[in-house]
Amino acid sequence: MTDPPMTDTPKVVTGGGGSLGLRRGAFGRPEPATLADILERVLDKGIVIAGDISINLLDIELLTIRVRLLIASVDRAREMGIDWWERDTSLSSGRRVVAEERVLLRERVAAPGPAVAPAAAYLPDAAPPAAAYLPDAAPPAAVVVQAAAAPRVRSPRRGKPTRPAAAEGEDGSVS
């Protein structure tokens, strides 16, 4: 099967003599393991023997799920102040904008009222600069964020009358 995009960019990480793009992290720490990798293991795995003070397992699981949901959405993560990708890469282009936005967010969040919910409602309007900054910030709508129920600006094609027609095939099923 020929798939144009696939043949366009040949994809093997093997450089020369089969040196993979190996990331050797955990022990030697030449490169720190990614946060996602660490959380996966540290929160979910390891020896579990309840301590005197420990978060009950149900809570930990909820936490893990929550973290996954949160960090699965860049916008949401930014709301929560997770921005390690901004700090430790050279992606400095949108940085100031983002920083300013965060200040605004912080102010919003600090305002009386439920912890973070207002920020979610607030974000969409303020988002354009940040969206431009993150190259492929997909609309985060798919991620479960209750507070973001307010309709977001959709790309025009979406929800147009053409779409139902396209759904005659397996259109709608692709996710």
Next chain:
Amino acid sequence: VSETSGTWIYAVVPPGDPESLGSGILAGVRGVAGEQVRILAGAAVAAVVGTVDLAQFGEESLQRRLADLDWLELAARAHHEVIAAVAEAGPALPWRFATVYRGDERVAGLLGDRGAELATTLRRLADSTEWGVKAYLEDEPADPGAGDGAGGAGGAADGADGEPDPASGPPERPGTAYLFRRRARMSAREDLSRRAQAGADEIHAVLADLADAALLYAPQDQQLSGRTGLMVLNASYLVPHSRGDDFAAAVAELADEYPVLQLELTGPWPPYSFIEPDRPAGSPEAGP
């Protein structure tokens, strides 16, 4: 030492020679509270611990801080760093994050009660390390909205490459042509991802065969992984030291064999994922 401090456990290690571990490997290692990490010796096993302030690591405050993701990141990394440092020096059982006891005596009690069992697990894992393998389908069409359905992204891609349509009748009307093109693209994409998934399953089978145990994690979100590609495999393998090189070589070979996929090997990790015994290798318990 007093009512106000607690003992955070990082890992359990064999009892032998804890002092050298303490003065050597652990000398410069700081824990989740920035504290000096130390060894608590027991008869069957020793624990790697740190003293934390219960004002900050008590039940309530801990719970609260866990919701602070900035803090969580730092603490999770610190916890992992301690475990990794210890595991680099020898066998170690990683402890679940955020387990705190009311003082060393309580930990000593634990080491007494559960020491034998922990020693057994230590022995089981002593000669192995954990390796992580991920596979990405890098060649997703330029479609940033892949996770979100085809919405605006399909339209954008359309304008972008405007390739002539393979096999789908004369495009007499733009709308129809668009739909045909779109469908062709979609089935190509579906086919690609089906093949990618099949490849991932095969890769997992091969690697699980080389390993003593295997565990499938859920694939990570694209934005989280920081990769443009779709993650189709996220697995951990427990590999005996003696087969470590073979394992890495196998991953390299598989990368050649499956050019559609990009493989990433991480590790060696402390054996986080294999604390529970007898996870049969090669039997995925959760399809990615």
